[in-house]
Amino acid sequence: MTHSAAPSRLSPNYRWVILALLFCAGYLNQFDRQTVSVLKATLKLDFGIDDAGYAVLVNAFTVCYAIAYIASGWVVDRVGPKRALTWFIAVWSLATVGCGIVHSLWLMVFLRGLLGLAEPGLFPVTIRTATAWVEDKGRGFFMALGTIGTSIGGITAVPIIAWLTIHMHWRWAFVLPGVMGLLVAAAWWKFYREPERPAAEAAAEPAAVRPALPWKSLWREKALWGIVLVRLVSDPVWYFCLFWMPGYLQESKQVSIGLLGVIGWIPFLCANVGGLAFTALSDWRAKQRGLLGRKHLVMLTAVAGPLCWLVPQSSIAVTILLFCLIAVLCNAWLGSLAPMIAQLFPMGNVASVYGISGAFGASGAILFNYLIGQAAGRFGMEPLFLAMGLLHPLAALIMFLLVREKRPAAAPVALNA
Structure with missing residues (x-):
């Protein structure tokens, strides 16, 4: 007998139970990745x-992450958030435990790939859950709260992993969070429920009640291509913060792992607080001007992109400050794109669209990771920071041109004989 996640008459306040579980899942998702x-x-x-x-x-992680992002959105729309996220958390947690046990590089490459196959599913689940439980005027903030665990995972990962490495062994940094993830998977399976959404609330949002588009038709939507190209261009900056920033501080700024544990979490804290504040402001603008208000606010932040150019010549303190501002910029974009998707597409498509966009974002990161690996030793990091400074302004131009609500077709005008 299967556990049902059928619509229930739970209080709207039950969303906070679901939010707490999403927080725990997000925390471990980011911790394990980092x-x-x-x-x-x-x-x-x-x-x-x-x-x-x-x-x-x-890239073993990132390639699999990109491939799985498209499939994970489809899985969430097909089987629902309950079963999907239970599977995703269980798989990525087992892969993480495995990384702490193996002694072969290629086995670790395989397990990081398995982690990449499972981790992207969290985000389509979050946007699908928020679309079902929360009305548009507060959805962006709810999504930000739901994913705030990922930011806190990034904040605490650096000092915790540094402490475990110094006082125990680096392998415990994989094993302990992996075991915790299996407990979170069990809790999600037990407690997640679908809401019985009030009809009046649904009627206020045309996208929420529109029938889902067929998969092939979805790819013909101009807004879809706008969203995916925005993420293709802008996501590599955030992936740099996740995968290369700690090593850059150690190798280019001569920061020890002990000092990294003291200062390396600060950009992720700023990303957390700044991204949450920005999504609240974005929701406020959406109440005033709808999608246009949210879009214009996001595009305005792209002026901070060229701050990347200052990093190579800066002291450690200034470098941390610059990474803080860059991380806030990245989180502001990521936190605002999810509610844009919910405004633009039927509820039955939002997980798929988010998955597709995430796959394109990860694909951009794969290319950028490859360029870093090939170019860093030969040319240094300066050309890469120059390129990163241009990515968000380019993404803003794409958003301006392509991310627009589809206008309803005009009714035919009757001619009098």
């Missing part, structure tokens, strides 16, 4: 690899 970046110098020494070898380890 372990390799914090341990970059340690893993390079233990496995005898250079930056090109490390890029292979990173």
Whole structure:
């Protein structure tokens, strides 16, 4: 007998139980993802690899992440958030435990790939759950709260992993969070329920009650291509913060792993607080001017992109400040694109659209990771920071041109004889 996630007459306040579970899942999702970046110098020494070898380890995750993002959105729309997220958390947690046990680089590459197959499913589940439980005027903030666990995972991963490495062994940084993830998977399976959404609330949102578009028709939507190209261009900056920033601080700014544990979490804290504040402001603008208000606010932040150009010449303190601002910029974009998708597409398509866009974002990161691995040793990091500074302004131009609500077709005008 299967556990049902059928619509129930639970109080709207039950959404906070679901939010707490999404927070825990998000925390472990980011913690498990970031372990390799914090341990970059340690893993390079233990496995005898250079930056090109490390890029292979990173891209094993990122390639699988990109491929699975499209499929994960489809899975969520097909089987629902309850079963989907239970599977996703269980698989990524087992892969994480495995990384702490294996002694072969290629087995770790395989397990990081498995992690990449499972982790992207969290985000289509979050947007699908928020679309079902929360009305548009507060949805962006709810999504931000739901994914705030990922930011806090990024904040605490650096000092916790550094502490475990210094006082125990780096392998515990994989095993402990992996075991915790299995407990979260069990809790999600037990407690998740679908809401019985009030009809009046649904009627206020045309996208929520529109029938889902067929898969082939979805790819013909101009707004879909706008969203996916925006993420293709802008996501590599955030992936750099996740996978390369800790190692960059250690290798280019001579930051020890102990000092990294003290300062390396600060950009992720700023991303967390700044991104949450920005999504609240974005919701406020959406109440006033709908999608246009949200879109214009996001585009305005792209002026901060060229701050990347200042990083190579800066002191450690200024570098951390710049990474803080860059991380806020990235989270502001990621936090605002999800409610845009919910405004633009039927509820039956939102998980798929988010999955497709995430796949394109990860694909951009794959290419950028490869360029970093090939170019860093030969040319240094300066050309890469120059390129990163241009990505968000380019994404803003794409958003301006392509991300628009479809106008309803005009009714035919009757001619009097």
